[in-house]
Structure formats: structure tokens, C-alpha cells
Amino acid sequence: MVAEILAGLVPGGVYAALAVCIVLMYQMLGVVNLALSAMGALAACMSLLSVRWLGLSPGPSTVLAVLCGALIGVILGLLMVRYFLEASVELRTTVTIAMLVGLIAVGDRILNGATYNFPNLFSGPSVEIFGTGVPIGSLIEVVVAILLAVGVQVFLRTTHLGAQLRAMSERPITAGLLGIRVRTLTVAVWAFAGVIATIAVMVVLPTSTTSFPPLAYLVVYALGAALLGLMRNMVVAAVGGVLIGMLESIVQPSGIGRYTDAVPFVVIVFVMVWWRRRDVWSEAR
Amino acid sequence: MSLFTRPRRTIMRSLAVTGAAAVVLAAAACASSSSSGASGGSSSSGGSNAPIKVAQISTLSGGYPFGDVVPGTQAYFKLINSEGGVDGHQIQFLYGDDKGTASQAGELARLYVLQDHVVGMVGNTSLADCNTNANFYSANSIAVVGGAPEPACFTQANWDPVNAGPYYGKVVQWQYTFDVLKPTHVCEIEQNDPTSIPYYNQLRSWFESQNPGVAAKFTEITYTNDATQNPTPAVAHAKALGCDLVELSTVAPNMVAFIKAAKSVGLDATFITLGSAYDTSVPGTLGSLGDPGALGPNDKGVFVGAELAAVNSANPQVQLMAKTFKADGVQADFWSEIGWVSAATFVDALKEGASHYDITTAKGVLQALQNMTPYNSGFAATNLDFGSGSSHPGNRGSQMLMIKNGTWVVAPGQNDGSFETVDGTLPAASSS
């Protein structure tokens, strides 16, 4: 049991990092970005292609992938800003669903078959904990995800830019009228999320297999974690991500292992029903 | 937008929509009257020099891709065509990717058979084709020679697998494991495939009854629905159980992921996998992890039960394939081998039957295959054969390979020369 729980740190770190991004984007931009892990996965594919076509070594190809992640974020962010700046949360979220479908179509073209030599920058040596080896990369990811959550929240509360972001999230139009550069900040947050998602996916990539859709679905697990934080608290979301990873890895080898993918759903339903139990009417007067 | 304020734009847009629809319909009309496909070409059949049109439906992307089977098939046909074709007929080869989905597999089958009028399917290696198109192929007298990743492919009259398949492969794997590798505790990390698990369990009971003492050493870990989930938890579980040998049945990238996960978790075990993991690039990817002892003192190495002979085998037929692949830039692995061997079986049967049957028709092709003389191609443990039975078991052995010095070599101790074949006859699947 202990082994499985510790093994859960591997996916857990990914979920934690992604969950922080989901909460951040929801709070700052009013969108539930269901295409988040697909963005990161597509950028990670760029590292693979750069190794294959340009012969880059792991270090530079990873850097390239991260830059691609930022670029993908910028492109999608510009799309959002151009056409959906004043749209509702659900409209923007629906757009990310369409983006997810499109990204999977592209990703499937790249990841389709033979053994891959993914740049192995992050996994590698392991640390023995209670008799089980945990990849150092994953441990670092978990810690970084939690620190990221704390850091972002501190940033938002204490810095000027953070105040601007918070103003933008509450009242984008008013913020714009006050001279806050709403479009630039929106695109910046998208780019930031792209970078984090890329790194998160690349940490787990060498130990997972090479087809695109499962990487794109990582976001559903992360969503469960984000909901544990009630879409507000990034630190709880990060910790929740680790917990979900552990839960997944306990369930996977067990008798009900074939239903592992249902784990985030159970979390989601449980949280939603409890959180929204008092909602009777759809909107304010 | 009000209709009355911008009428012109509305007209333009509706014209655009109508125009697009017209283009699509016209294309459909044109496409329906002539054949097309990956290699393009004209229609018509019959005639003394008409091409023999064949097609392949394989899973080339999606969750479980068998990417190289198409180049393998193409390489063989290219060779044959350069030598004059079969009985003077050139082979025309079409192929499509079904992405493992029933909808694409079903539509592609109807496209090739009903529209393009192919006379046979060669090299089909797909997760969906056997289930989806079983009835369709038999209703249209279409013969299929291909690689079978699904149990359903082994139970049809028109489908001949050239590989050993998971059942024979499994039994061979167990044989070799207990006869040669002699582990103390085996963890079988199995994918949860609901159609095959009942038969697997039946076979295991049979194997255990034939080999007393084995049952105690077995633990089965069912870890996931598909090959795409993180292997770390299963591997950690295996470590907790104290296994010193792990049995897998998965594709090469997944096996590599398992071994890497084993390294990071600290699992000290030998790894043995079904032939689906045979890929010549694996030793390079694993690097030193592939060597015996890399994971610990219990690690006797990384083994694979290649269902067709290893690419670097000395057999002249295999060498021809290796040479052709190299010249054409085809990656040599289980899948490209399947493509090649399927094409070879198909062509050899047609060559033999050309004088008796009209091999430019589907019926003629089917008859030629059903009546072919079995022969040993050197690729498989048992003879290549189609036959007229109601099902075809494929070849009944595997070639056990292990990684040594950065390449696959034939593993020692096999019971049939360089192959390991099943002792005895497998029990038939009981209906349950």
C-alpha cells in the first residue's frame, strides 16, 4: 500500500501543477481551460520532433518545448482575447472544448507509433522512501507545484501586477477603462499556463506511453483537484492533485482497476454536489 | 445582425455555403465513380494485365498504434512488382488508418470492397477490424491475411493471422519462463481486456495443471484498460509483492516505460513480453537498462517472444526482408515484419494458385489461399498456411529474444531450435 501511495507522487505532481493553472485561469480569466494538458502535450511533442529532425540533445529540446508551450498559450490567448473577451464563462469554456478536440487531432498526427526517445531531463535518479524508489523529478514537481501555488497567491496579493490581475478578473471592462492592459495580461496568463503545462507533461512523459489522448485527458484529473480547492484556493488544489494521484495509483492495481479513470469523476461529483447544494436559482435577480 | 442592414453579406455567405456544398457533392459524385486511396489509380478489373488490387486497414494512430505495418507491406509489394508482379499482374496496394475505431474500420472496409473492388486484404493489423468487419468480409468472400492483435481475429474462416497471437504467445512465454528462467515469483501485469481474460484464465489453469508447482509462483496484476496509463503504480505493486520476474503483453513503447518505471521504483526483476514489443529500436532506447543485471541481481535481462523470426536471423528469407527494409528505409520491428510476411504469404499463395483460379477476383483469391500448400518460410516456427478451416490459429511458436550488447539476440534454451513451440495442444475456449 505504501508503495502505491508513493508511486502516486508521479502522476500526482502533474495533477498538482495542472490544477494550479486551472484555478489561476479560472480566477483571472474566467475560463475553465479544458485544453490545458493538451496544450502542454502538444508542446512536449515539439521536443520529440526537434530531437528527431534537428538532432537536439535533451537540454535544448526541452527549452524549445517550453518555448512552444508559451507560444501555443499566446496563440490561444490571442484567439480568446480577440473574439471572446466579453463572453460568459461557459462560452469561453465551450471554446476550450473545441480547442481540445482540435489539439488532439493535431497531436494524434505527431504521436503515433514507434518507440520514442523523449528527452529525459526530468526523470532519472530516484530516492528511496520507505523502501520504494520515487523519481527525484516527480518529487521536485510536487514541491514546485505547491510552491508555485503559494507563490502565485502571494504574487497576486502583494504586487502591483497582481492587483491589476485581480482587478481584471473582477471587472475586465472597468479595469480596461482604468488603463489596465487587459488583453496583454490575458495573453500573458495563457502563455504562463502553457509553460507550466508543458513542463508538467514533460516530467511524466518518459514513464508514460506515447499516444496523445491520454495526455490530453490529464486535465480531467487536474480538474478534480482544482474543484477540491473550490476553484479558489491554489494550494489546496495542488495538494488535492497529489492526493488524487495517490488515489489513482491505489485503485489502478486493485480489483476495480479497470475503472481507474472514473476516480476523478467521483471526486468531481462529490465536490460539486456538496459545494453547490444550496444553488436553487441560476442567476442573480 | 439584422437581415435588413447587411443584405449583401448575407447573400455572399449563403453563396459561399451553397458553393461549398456543391463542391463537396461534386467531389462525392466524382469519387464514387472512380477508385482512389493511398496509391491512387484507376478502376476496372479483369483483363490479362489488370492489376491485382488489395488493401489494408490497420490501426496507425490512436491509443495503440501499429505504425510500421504499412511500410513493411509496401516494401514487399514493391519488390514483387519490380520482378514482374504475380503471374504478370502488378499489385496495387491501398491502405487506411482506422485509428482503432469501429466507425473508421467499417467505413474503410466498405470503401475498399464495395467501391474500390479490392480482391483481398493484406496485412490488416487493427484493433477494430476483426470485430467490426468479420461478417462483412465473409459475406463478400474477402480473404484477409494479417497481423492479429485481437482474439477475434483467430476465430474467423476468412482471416488468417501470420503471427502467433496472444494465446500461443502467452503459453510459450510461460513455458520459457518456467523451463529456462526459473523465477521464484512471477508478476503478470496484465491489461484488462475483457474478451481475452476468460480464455487466458482457462489457459493458465491448463498450464498449471500440466506443470505442478507453477501456480504458487504466479500473481496477476490487472493494471489498466489500455497501454497508455502510467505504469508506475503497477510496478510499485510488483515490487511490494517481491516479484523477480514481470510478464507483460504490450507494445514496445509501453514496455520501455515499464522498465524505466521499474528502475525508478527499484524493482529488481527480469522482464519478458509478448511479441508485440519486438522493435529493433528498443535496445537503443533502453541503453544500459536492457542489459542483464541492470535492475538488480534478479534481473536476467529483457526478453521478448518474437512471433516471427528476429530481423537479424540467418535465414535467407529473413535476410532478404532485412536487406529490403534497409534499402527502403523501413524500420524493422514486429509490425513491419507482419506486413512483409502477410504480403509474402498472400503472394506465394496467389502464385501457386494462378493456374487454377482467377486471381483477379476476390473469390479466386480466397480459393487460392484456401488451397495453398503449407510451407516453412523461415519466419515462423510452424508452416505458413491459410487452409479452409473455419478458423486459423496462426503460427504456434515464438522466437525468444533477449537484449545483449545493444541488440536483440536469440535467447538460449529454446525447445525447437531457435524457436519455442507449445508442448501439446491448447484446449479450445470453453463458452462462458
Added chain:
Amino acid sequence: MFGLKRASATPLTAMVTVVVVVIAAGFALSSYWQYVGAVGAIYAIFGLSIGLVYGQSGMLSLCQPAIGAIGAWTVAYLSGEKFWVSLPWSLVIGAVIAIPIGVAAGMPALRLRRVNLAIVTLGFVIVIYTVAQAGQVAGSQESAYVKAPTWNLAGYMGLYLLCWLSFTLLAGITIVLRGSRWGLAWLAIARSERAAAAMGVSVARAKLTAFAVAAFLAAWAGGLLVASFGSADPSNFDPVTVLTLFALAVMMGAGYWEGALALGLFNAISSALLQQWGLTPDLGTALFAIGAITVLGKPDAAFSVMIRRQVARLSSRRRRAVADEAPALRTFSPVLTEAAVGRPAGDPGSAPALAISGLTVNFGAVRALDDVSLTVPYGEVVGLVGPNGAGKSTLVDATTGFLAAYSGIVRVDGAEIDALPAHRRARVVRRTFQQDRTIGELTAEGYLRLAAASGTTASQIQEILEFVGCGNTATPLHSLDVRLRRLLMIGACLTGRPKAVLVDEPAAGLSAEESIDLAARLTEIPGRFGCGLLVIEHDMELVRLVCTSLVVLDFGKVIASGPTADVLARADVAAAYLGDDVAAETVLEETAVEEAAVGETPGGIASADVPASQAGESHGRR
């Protein structure tokens, strides 16, 4: 159901005509294209299912096609050797079995909305896929084979017929339902759940019926899929496929039958063409994604919307002539003075239409209403006035059941209604809203029909339309002007034949002549429709013309009540409005004129009556 024929006849005829053409064309197609066409019909039915829940009912649920798995498994199971239930029947059985599952899937929609519902349904899609792959449910194994029917026709014509006849039947059902009360309710909840409940529509029932019917449709399609592809392969319901269908439904506007039809044909034909050209199906998927994003940015670009506009354009000339006949505004007849408003010869001992006693409402530490009591007798118009934030709308919310907690008793016609939910209270007391909560897509007649109490006849609806002065019953509401929509909101209340009607600031934004016209109509209501009327207003001219008595609220307390003239003369009433000792009448008159001119929205920025873009601003904090 009356009016059903009129509402559904044209789309039904159009749909049947198109499908007959498609079926006839099938005989001329090659076997392969018949197959492709059959699959197209199946996707079209999936489109109907998605369109019903998302397009018509406005619920962002992603899991409709996945519920098709239930139909697939049923058909596969029933087609096995043990059972042999032949195809059309196994489809029906599968579709029926899916209904409770659809209802279960719809339960989260009762409490979750919008994004939250999307998240839960996305998880549900993955669960269904997981269950499909696990293969433990009967009929879900890949090896359960089903044969397509031939019906003694050549090629795939049998399957083609089965699929297209299925589409005809199911599209017909959705068209008929769309025009029925169920369909009207679905449109209503898509626009505003509160308005729907205020009209007596049970929101919960509307949502669950939408999910139930959508499940029926999807399961039927799922069963047909198995027939076409031979086995219940899980890949038919994998998340990407389901989400791609959703994207297509958005792109094509599948809420209308022609959008669903376009979805099916487009999906099947593009897939076939890509295969023919040797291109990957991923290309099609990527195009659908782009198409969906385009339509989301510009809803006018949805295929079915474009079609409808073309059709509307063709018949627009005829419509314009009709639209010009707007009836003239009424003038306020001198006979209809305050004193002469029809007081029924009512028995003084009988219960008043509406009696509120001791109503107290707290929002946290803020006391919005403090022990408020008022009475609205039958046949009278009572005014409720007070400065901004006094609690007037809160009172209406509490009375009509839109507040979770309050203390006090509300009686309608002597009976206590506090235990009833909003849509049940709507049987006896109706209200309007400050904002425009009419349902734009409906015609005036359809809107009134939706709000009508059961048993209301067509002529009664007609009478109310005439009373309201809406001559134009065929135009959708969003094309009518604000004044008419306001009146129709009131008319909708009246069709419910309630005992009491609460009208919330009906004159806001109206010109002087329009206010007089409104006043004329309001005064008629109690006498003509046998109810009591409560009017919340700032326009003191209107109040003095229409109301026999007045209740003044300030900071949640009743500070004055009694006959209108008396109350308006009181100094403390003037002080409440202005904090001033100036003579009440003249000052109040000036204020009323100013407020009417500026069109100020009561309640300040916090009120929901703000431009749509601002309303979208405060996201993410729920």
C-alpha cells in the same frame, strides 16, 4: 394540444419532404454510399439529442452521445443467441431503457449550471467510456455481433432505410415536442429559469424531461451504430468522438432539425471523402474544431441559423406588411378615475386576493424587510412605492417563492402558500420582472401559451392578446418593442388566471403617452380578470391614476399605507424620498418626471438590470 398543428406543421412538412428526397436518392446510390448515408442518419440523430439539451434547453451537458452506449449495449445484448429480438424492436427497448439513465444524468443539472454542469458531464463521458472498455456490462463486449437488416433490398438499402426512417420518426418527435408545452418550457429555462418558474413551469421537470427525451434519442442512435458497425465497440463512445460530435452540433446549430441533419450528412460525407482521398480523419476533426470556435464567436454562423435566415428572408416581405399594423396607443379615459375603478360587489368578509403578514427577510446582517404586512383585495390595484433599496423587489421575491428563507405568512385567497415552491405558487400568484425576461424566440402567442394555466383555450389566449394590444402574434418577441414585451409579460401573468398579480416597475423607460396607455390597461385588470393587482412603481403620475391604495416602504419597513391621495400627502413619505420638508405633491411630481426622463434603473449598479457585457464581468466568484 391546441395550436400544436400551427406551430409544428411547417417544420414537419419541410423535414419530411427533405428526408423523402434523401431516401429516394438512396435508391440511386451505390452500395458504399448507401452505407455512408446510413451512418450519416445515425449521426444526425445524435445531433438531435445534443441539440435538444444544449441548443433548445441551454444546458451545457456534454454527455448525450455517450448515453447512446446504453442503446448500443441493449441492441447487442438482445441480438445475441439467447434472445434474438429483431432490430427495430431492440432499438425501442434500448431507447426506453436509456430514459431513466438520462434522467439520472440530468440530476446534476438541477443544481449545477453552465460550467459546473459541463465539468460533471465531461467526467460522466469518461466514466461511460471506462465502463464500455471494462466490458463487464452485458452487451458491451466487442464480440457481441449484430447484423444489419437487409429487408430484402439490394446493397445497404435496408440499413439506409432503417436509419433514415428512424431519423424521420425521431426528428418528427422533436419538432412536435418543440411546439408543445414541453418544448416551450425548454426554451424558457434556456433563457431564464426564474421567469420560467414565475410562469408556473417546473424547472426541474423541464430539465429532466429534456434529458429523458435526449437519452431516448441518443440510445436509439447508439443501437443503430451497433447495427452498422457490427459490434458494440467502445471506440464509438470514446471522449474525443463525443466531444467532436458536440463541436459539430455547435457548428451546425443542432437545436433545429436541419442543423442535426446537416451534422449527420456533413460528418459522414467528410469522413468518407477523407478516406477516399487517403487523408487522415484527424483533418476533419480539426476542421470541426475550427468551425465550432467560429460559430461560438458568431452564433449567426451556425448552419441551421443561416438556413432559417434564408427562409425568413424569402418570406420577409409578407411579414413586413403585417408588422406595420401596430394598434394605436390607448388614451386614459376620464371615466376611469381612481374612484371608478371597478370594485367588485365583494363580500367584505371574503379573503383578500393577497395577504402578507409579518414578512421579515434577512440577508446576513442586513434586514431587507422588517415585519411587513399588506393586503391586496380583489378588484383593487394596490401600489407599492418607496425609494431605491427599500425592499420592494425583495418583497415580490419572497411572496412568489424566489427567496430561500423568510419569516411571515403569505396568503393567497386565504390559503397559505409558504410551503410551495415558486412554480407551484405561480398557479395562484404571478409576477413580472424588472428586466425583460420574455423569451425572444417565442411568438407572442407561444409565450402566452407557455404561461397559461392548464385548460386555457385558444380564444382566451386571443382575448388576452387583444387586451394587451398585441396584434402581431406571428413575430418572435425579440422583434417587438419594449413596451409590447412589457405588456406581454403582464399578459403572460394573466393567462395563468391567478388570484393576485404583482407587477414590478412596468412603466420604467416608457414615454408619457405610453405610460398613460399602460395605466389604462392596468386599471382594467382587476375587474376584468377577477384578481388583485399590486403595482411597484416610481412613476407617481401612474400611481395616482391607477392605484386605489398605497403602501410605502422605506428601509424594509412600512411607513405608510392607505388610500393613495392620503398617503401621498404625508410629509414623512416625501421625507423618505428626499429627506426634505417641501410640500409632498409638487415635489413628488417633479421627481416622477425626472426619473421617467432619465430612465434610471432602480436598485443602482447592484441590480441585475445592467448591460449584458457588464453582467458577464463578475465571473468566477460563485
